[in-house]
Amino acid sequence: MRNVYWIGGGSGAGKSTIARRLADRHSWRVYATDDVMADHARRTTAEEAPFLHAFMAMDLDERWVDRSPETMMETFPWFRGEAFGPIVEDVARLARDTPVVVEGFRLLPHLVLPLVTEPGHAIWLLPTPEFRRAVFARRAASGGMFTQRTGDPGRAVRNLAARDALFTERLDEETTRLGLPALTVDGTMTEDELAERVGGVFRL
Structure with a gap:
């Protein structure tokens, strides 16, 4: 895993954009964990991933409208x-030949930490x-939000936002506890500046 760089974090933080920029700049490969979720779901059994298979059995309203953000x-x-x-x-297969930057919200700090063999190869x-x-709001305006297909899009968006805020709080607590790098994304940095900050953590 010496050739692997990890970018985790909350939804909408710019993980994909920063990963692509760094990959283009340094001739890396990008592994986007969002893109392989369906494949990974097929590769698991209900015994291995009970919450995943329960989630797949729900309709959109059951997932995003009918439950509290805390339960979600x-x-x-x-x-x-x-x-x-x-x-x-x-x-592990990809990193044999060339450096890989892995990005996505699925990269939980406590799961990634044992795989970080080089200092500064992970950030949230x-x-x-x-x-x-x-x-x-921008995604909803462009029609790119799956919440638009629920029975109550407004409530679904509010639930999703509240759930993701809880998740980001957990990431903040976990990275602090484990001593892992994290950056707050609040819109005050341009994408170029954010890429430079991440590149600095990666010691590029």
């Missing part, structure tokens, strides 16, 4: 680390609630 947080399979094993398997981006709301 505690039962969301990716927040519980389910199906993290396939990420490690995939990345922590969006403020205000920044996340602005990102969600």
Whole structure:
């Protein structure tokens, strides 16, 4: 895993954008964990990932409208680390030939820490609630939010925002406890500046 760099964090923090910029600049490969969620779900059984299979059995309203943000947080399979094993398997194969930057909210600090063999190879981006709301508003305006397909899109967005705020708080607490780098993303930095900050942590 010496060739691997990890960018975790909350939804809407710019993980994908920063990963692509660094990959383009340094000729790395990008492994986006969001893109392989369906594949990883197929590679697990209900015994291995009970929360994941329960989530897949729900309709959109059951997932995003009918439950409290707290329940959504505690039962969301990716927040519980389910199906993290396939990420490690995939990345181990990719990293044999060239450096890889892995990005996504599924990178929980306590799961990534044992894989960080070089100092400064992992960071978490922590969006403020205000920044996340602005990102969600832009996505909703462009029709890119799955919450629009629920029976109550407004409530679904509020639930999702509250759940993600709880998740970001947990990431903040965990990175602090484990001594891992984290950056607050509040919109005061440009994407170029954020990429430079991340590159600095990676000692590029």
